[in-house]
Amino acid sequence: MFTEREYATDRQPRVGEVDLIADLELNTLWAAMADGDPVILESSRAALLEPLTGPAQIRYRQAVLADCLANPEVIRELYALAVEAVATEKKVWRGLFNNRGEGLLRRSVSVLELLVGTLKHLRAITDRHASEFRSDAFRQFFDTLRQELDDDYFGEIEQHLRQLGFRDGVLATAQLGKLGQGIGYLLRAPRRDHRILRFLPPAVKRPSFSYTIPTRDDGASYEMAALRDRVLSIVADAVGQSTDHIVSFFTALRTELGFYVGCLNLFDRLSSHGEPVSMPDPHPPGGTIRNAIGLYDPCLALRLDGPVQGNDLHADGYPLIIITGANQGGKSTLLRSVGLAQLMMQAGMFVAADAYAATVARAVFTHYKREEDRTMTAGKFDEELARMSRLTAAIDTDDLLLCNESFAATNEREGSEIAGEVIHALTDTGNTIVFVTHLYELAHRFHEQHADSTLFLRADRGSDGKRSFRITEGAPLPTSYGEDLYRETFASAGSPAPDRIAASVSTTDSNVASGP
Secondary structure: OOOOOOOOOOOOOOOOHHHHHHHOOHHHHHHHHHOOOHHHHHHHHHHHHOOOOOHHHHHHHHHHHHHHHHOHHHHHHHHHHHHHHHOHHHHOOHHHOOOOHHHHHHHHHHHHHHHHHHHHHHHHHHHHHHHHOOOHHHHHHHHHHHHHOOHHHHHHHHHHHHHOOOOOOOEEEEEEOOOOOEEEEEEEOOOOOOOOOOOOOOOOOOOOOOOOOOOOOHHHHHHHHHHHHHHHHHHHHHHHHHHHHHHHHHHHHHHHHHHHHHHHHHHHHHHHOOOOOEOOEEEOOOOOOEEEEEEOOHHHHHHOOOOOOOEEEEOOOOOEEEEEEOOOOOHHHHHHHHHHHHHHHHOOOOEOOOEEEEEOOOOEEEEEOOOOOOOOOOOHHHHHHHHHHHHHHHOOOOOEEEEEOOOOOOOHHHHHHHHHHHHHHHHHOOOEEEEEOOOHHHHHHHHHHOOOOEEEEEEOOOOOOOOOOOEEEOOOOOOOOHHHHHHHHHHHOOOOOOHHHHHHHOOOOHHHHOOO
């Protein structure tokens, strides 16, 4: 996941993060990636909420993902192996061992024996498939495994495991303290007798002192067992640390591979719906590049059975994009598509488009209208202002703000004035804004005064009122064609809409036209 540091999923939430998740429907995306696996869910969640801010970092992760897409079976096998290794410790039931030195040692040895088998499996995967990977990350990973998990390593660790069985007893040394107590206990490796005639008694006997515990001396047996535990606790700690080190390696591998397995799951889901994906082209911060071909909302594609409408976007050089047009014409869907593509690109993923290129943002924020909430202590408009105040305090520069009908809770003139001030303040400090609005006064003002720095998009509407869900370039109109929805609603209820009311809905008065 990174070139110089480990990937960690524990993180502090950012300002506006809860709204970002809800507004872009990220839970739908994560559910498709995780496919019920909590580790993949956690890894994918952290990757999308902690966007990379450098094109080089993004391309590094893209290269890893390209290898994963080219070798999905190997990646899934590696992930399953990591999951199995992390679960190994739970397979060795603690109830079979006591919590004293010898019990802890035997349990650690049992776990370590299982992990050695897993390491051999990992080395076998390396030997079979390492040549199939091209990215620097995987090449370094497999090279390290070849160097570390060689035959000498496995021979040495198996020798240690045999010694840790202590089949010939425990050899230890100690010193006497001032009060005659044992101090400085050390566990010694058993001495092998290599003499050819070792079965014969030695010609010269060396002086030795020994004591044999009587068979029925329970007290002495207990003390010897305690002494044995005391000695073995030294090596038990060392073996436990070695076991923890191996488990930690597999835990990190599971976390990092979890993200890429999530990408594979999402790729399979979108492919099954016939939807395209592509590797985006990230550009360094400080510019205003944003281009897309066939950009669509992957969350919408995951919910629908049929294909979804994609849109092209050519917004190079525009720090502000204003989207207007017919109600339910795809404006909010395009806005969500832009936000998801930005987050997916900066997570090192593919994006839901035939092609996508954009400037890297330091952070992505959303400000969507909210429905009436009975628990609110203030009105909707006050709540909108408070939320925007928190966002503007967190926004610095090179950020991306997505607004969906912001300040629609007040009248046309007041909402346009406030929105205009916010837009000017944020774009003047080097940020990019994509603004979906029914505020004709706002859109018209920017079209008249800032057409050179603003891209105007409009939701398409056929002459018969049908929505194609295509968004094309176009100047803002003084109506959102609310009468189409009105007629459709009344027609579905079996009652034709009165002409007088329909006419009033289609009036060019901006206050009426911007209503629901």
